[in-house]
Amino acid sequence: MARKVIEVNSLGKQYRLGQVGTTTLVDDFKRWTYRIRGKEDPFLKLGEENDRTKKGSSDYVWALQDINFEVEQGEVLGIIGKNGAGKSTLLKILSRTTAPTTGEYKIKGRVASLLEVGTGFHPDLTGRENVFLNGAILGMTKSEIRKNFDAIVDFSGVERYIDTPVKRYSSGMYVRLAFSVAAHLNPEILIVDEVLAVGDIEFQEKCIGKMKDVAGNGKTVLFVSHNINAIRTLCTKGLFLKNGRVNLFGKVQHATEAYLFEGLDNHAERNFLPGQVAIDKLCHLQSVSVCNEHGQLTNNFDVTESVKLKINYAVLEKNYTYTVHYYVKNSSGDVLFVAMDNKYSPYINDPQEPGNYSEELTINSNFFNEGSYSVLVLICTFPTMVDDKFCAYDNALNFTVSDKNLETGARGSWNREWPASLVRPDFNWVISKIG
Amino acid sequence: MTDKEQDWDIVVKPKTAAFKLNFKEVLGYRDLILLMVKRDVTTIYKQTILGPLWMLIQPLFATLIYTFTFGQAQLSTDGIPGLLFYLIGQTFWTYFAECFNKTSNTFIANAGVFGKVYFPRLVMPISVVLSNLVRLAIQIVLLTGVYLYFYFSTDKLNPHFLLFLAIPLLVLLIAVFSLSLGILFTSFTTKYRDLTFLLSFAVQLLMFLSCVVFPASMFKGTTFGVNTQSILLCNPVATSLEAIRYIITGNGVFSPAYIFLSAAITLLLFLGSIIVFNRTEKTFMDTV
Numbered sequence: 001m002a003r004k005v006i007e008v009n010s011l012g013k014q015y016r017l018g019q020v021g022t023t024t025l026v027d028d029f030k031r032w033t034y035r036i037r038g039k040e041d042p043f044l045k046l047g048e049e050n051d052r053t054k055k056g057s058s059d060y061v062w063a064l065q066d067i068n069f070e071v072e073q074g075e076v077l078g079i080i081g082k083n084g085a086g087k088s089t090l091l092k093i094l095s096r097t098t099a100p101t102t103g104e105y106k107i108k109g110r111v112a113s114l115l116e117v118g119t120g121f122h123p124d125l126t127g128r129e130n131v132f133l134n135g136a137i138l139g140m141t142k143s144e145i146r147k148n149f150d151a152i153v154d155f156s157g158v159e160r161y162i163d164t165p166v167k168r169y170s171s172g173m174y175v176r177l178a179f180s181v182a183a184h185l186n187p188e189i190l191i192v193d194e195v196l197a198v199g200d201i202e203f204q205e206k207c208i209g210k211m212k213d214v215a216g217n218g219k220t221v222l223f224v225s226h227n228i229n230a231i232r233t234l235c236t237k238g239l240f241l242k243n244g245r246v247n248l249f250g251k252v253q254h255a256t257e258a259y260l261f262e263g264l265d266n267h268a269e270r271n272f273l274p275g276q277v278a279i280d281k282l283c284h285l286q287s288v289s290v291c292n293e294h295g296q297l298t299n300n301f302d303v304t305e306s307v308k309l310k311i312n313y314a315v316l317e318k319n320y321t322y323t324v325h326y327y328v329k330n331s332s333g334d335v336l337f338v339a340m341d342n343k344y345s346p347y348i349n350d351p352q353e354p355g356n357y358s359e360e361l362t363i364n365s366n367f368f369n370e371g372s373y374s375v376l377v378l379i380c381t382f383p384t385m386v387d388d389k390f391c392a393y394d395n396a397l398n399f400t401v402s403d404k405n406l407e408t409g410a411r412g413s414w415n416r417e418w419p420a421s422l423v424r425p426d427f428n429w430v431i432s433k434i435g
Numbered sequence: 436m437t438d439k440e441q442d443w444d445i446v447v448k449p450k451t452a453a454f455k456l457n458f459k460e461v462l463g464y465r466d467l468i469l470l471m472v473k474r475d476v477t478t479i480y481k482q483t484i485l486g487p488l489w490m491l492i493q494p495l496f497a498t499l500i501y502t503f504t505f506g507q508a509q510l511s512t513d514g515i516p517g518l519l520f521y522l523i524g525q526t527f528w529t530y531f532a533e534c535f536n537k538t539s540n541t542f543i544a545n546a547g548v549f550g551k552v553y554f555p556r557l558v559m560p561i562s563v564v565l566s567n568l569v570r571l572a573i574q575i576v577l578l579t580g581v582y583l584y585f586y587f588s589t590d591k592l593n594p595h596f597l598l599f600l601a602i603p604l605l606v607l608l609i610a611v612f613s614l615s616l617g618i619l620f621t622s623f624t625t626k627y628r629d630l631t632f633l634l635s636f637a638v639q640l641l642m643f644l645s646c647v648v649f650p651a652s653m654f655k656g657t658t659f660g661v662n663t664q665s666i667l668l669c670n671p672v673a674t675s676l677e678a679i680r681y682i683i684t685g686n687g688v689f690s691p692a693y694i695f696l697s698a699a700i701t702l703l704l705f706l707g708s709i710i711v712f713n714r715t716e717k718t719f720m721d722t723v
Contacts, residue, residue, distance in 0.1 A: 007443075015721060024626070025627070028626075092550070092720070093447075095552070095553055096445070096447065096553035097549060097550055097551065097552070097553055097720055098717070098718055098720040098721055099447065099449055099717040099718050100447065100448075100449050101449055102449060103449070104446065104447060104448040104449075105446075105447055106443040106445065106446045106447075107443060107444060107445040107446075107447075108442070108443050108444050109444060110444075111445070111553075113551075113552060113553065115550075115551045115552070116551045119547075119548055119551045119552050120548050120552070122474055122478055124478045124481045124482075125474060125477070125478065129473075129474070129477075132470055133470045133471075133474055136464070136466050136467035136470045137467060137548065137552055137554060138552060139464075139554065140466075141466050142466040142469075142470075
């Protein structure tokens with residue numbers, strides 16, 4: 001069994017909202033009177049879940065509440081959640097820049113936290129001087145920095161500017177140098193917050209590569225990002241925070257999917273009011289639905305099942321021909337494919353008469369891989385989009401595809417995990433002995 | 436694996452013991468302290484023409500003004516030449532005032548760095564006190580020049596050469612006193628900023644309680660039935676300044692009893708402010 005390097009037990013962090021003023025003083029005084037009488041802090045019982053969109057009744061909120069998780073050595077934990085879900089607060093507490101209100105955590109090993117790149121960089125100092133200063137702030141000794149200096153400069157790719165004050169650097173160079181220092185920290189646990197958002201593609205890839213190296217060397221990494229692809233490529237485990245609580249802690253695949261589909265209702269069917277999704281007064285979208293091969297509404301499929309998408313729309317004026325497009329996206333938001341009906345439409349050469357129309361698309365069985373999918377529906381005039389005449393509805397339908405290891409699927413009798421891939425079609429193979 | 440089988444390096448709970456001196460941890464960051472000192476010293480005068488000369492110009496001008504105004508007012512200088520008297524006062528007082536001013540702003544000024552990286556927060560005020568020491572050293576060179584001039588041109592100076600060894604200890608006393616006051620101040624001002632308004636004003640007033648522009652020997656009377664001089668000498672800065680004057684010029688109040696009292700006051704204040712500082716540093720990011 002791998003060794004636990006981080007253990008977090010019912011961690012909580014309470015913040016007071018609003019400005020610091022006389023009310024805070026009154027509260028502080030009350031807290032103090034409770035403390036000297038040996039009673040529990042009265043404000044700890046107060047406070048609401050942290051939903052930034054709703055107006056609350058209390059001045060106290062729990063930015064984090066009842067957080068429990070463990071990280072083993074060599075694991076890469078991705079922390080995801082919406083803005084304000086508590087990701088940064090959690091990292092702040094774990095990197096000891098602020099203390100928790102309740103609970104505790106334990107850490108084994110040297111921690112380096114990269115909540116920001118270039119912390120403590122002084123604009124007037126040269127790159128060389130800043131490498132030493134920043135390295136020392138991050139916890140390295142002078143001799144460690146000296147030993148790694150060439151590697152740091154090499155990794156950053158700003159050798160030419162190393163004796164120039166960093167205020168003359170481009171912002172990209174600044175970040176490159178700063179990240180390079182952090183990348184050579186050689187800690188046992190690395191805490192990284194969204195620093196990959198900067199720098200050019202080449203450098204971003206370098207950073208991801210470096211973080212993979214770190215993880216590969218038995219080091220533990222905690223990584224916060226909104227870049228789900230980066231999280232998926234880097235992390236082995238995922239922690240999905242929602243309103244300050246752990247919504248899901250487990251495999252990175254599960255956590256990211258829970259995050260991406262969070263807030264989207266699971267719609268197997270969607271009905272629209274007249275005019276809600278429409279092209280002017282020409283055409284109204286009425287309903288869309290997803291069902292299985294027997295025509296039953298569902299949004300859970302096996303990889304061996306075919307998926308049917310149905311749409312109903314009303315044409316109000318006889319001027320145009322309309323065409324339906326489906327954009328099917330996976331949970332990363334990548335469009336897996338686009339399906340268009342024009343090749344199959346009988347009205348393609350004549351304008352459609354007013355009336356209600358229905359269309360049904362069947363997506364072959366053995367096409368999807370395991371995962372969650374969403375559908376964008378679009379109707380536009382054909383053959384050209386006259387005056388931008390189109391209407392669309394994103395996330396109109398959602399469905400998930402799971403794998404029950406049926407031998408009728410593309411896997412046949414392969415009984416281990418199917419390798420990660422976007423789709424899982426069942427192709428024809430011809431196998432013969434030729435000699 | 437249970438907790439008992441595994442030894443953790445860091446265990447963080449909402450509250451730790453109120454009094455936990457993390458000097459060992461601070462020592463582990465001595466390279467950072469030195470680099471901070473280097474940064475402070477080298478960046479202050481970047482893009483100036485006179486550079487470190489400004490370190491000399493400031494006390495020199497202040498001394499000239501004091502010599503002019505207080506000299507004209509015929510304030511006692513204990514028989515020491517006015518220029519030398521005020522320069523001694525100004526040199527060591529500036530050290531105290533600078534350290535106090537800068538360290539009293541530790542949390543607010545470094546909130547950006549403190550919010551992102553953990554290292555013992557005490558590193559910052561300590562590096563301030565040390566980098567001002569560099570400045571003090573340069574000013575002492577000026578003081579030495581002026582001193583040698585008066586030493587050879589007049590016979591008013593009767594230095595106690597053996598006691599010169601005590602001067603570093605007196606400077607240490609001033610340093611620790613300013614550090615303690617500073618970190619106490621910064622701890623109180625993270626949440627409620629009221630005290631920051633008091634600061635510049637307090638430093639000014641404290642100067643008049645620190646025997647900078649007049650000698651302690653001027654105070655012979657009593658205040659509220661207590662000897663005024665002994666009230667003044669409870670101030671470690673006043674005691675140290677008087678002692679330094681006594682050592683290098685032969686005139687001044689030099690009383691081991693008061694020095695020990697000052698040292699005791701400073702030590703108590705230091706321990707107390709460390710407790711307050713440690714309590715504040717854990718969560719100040721939430722209220723700063």
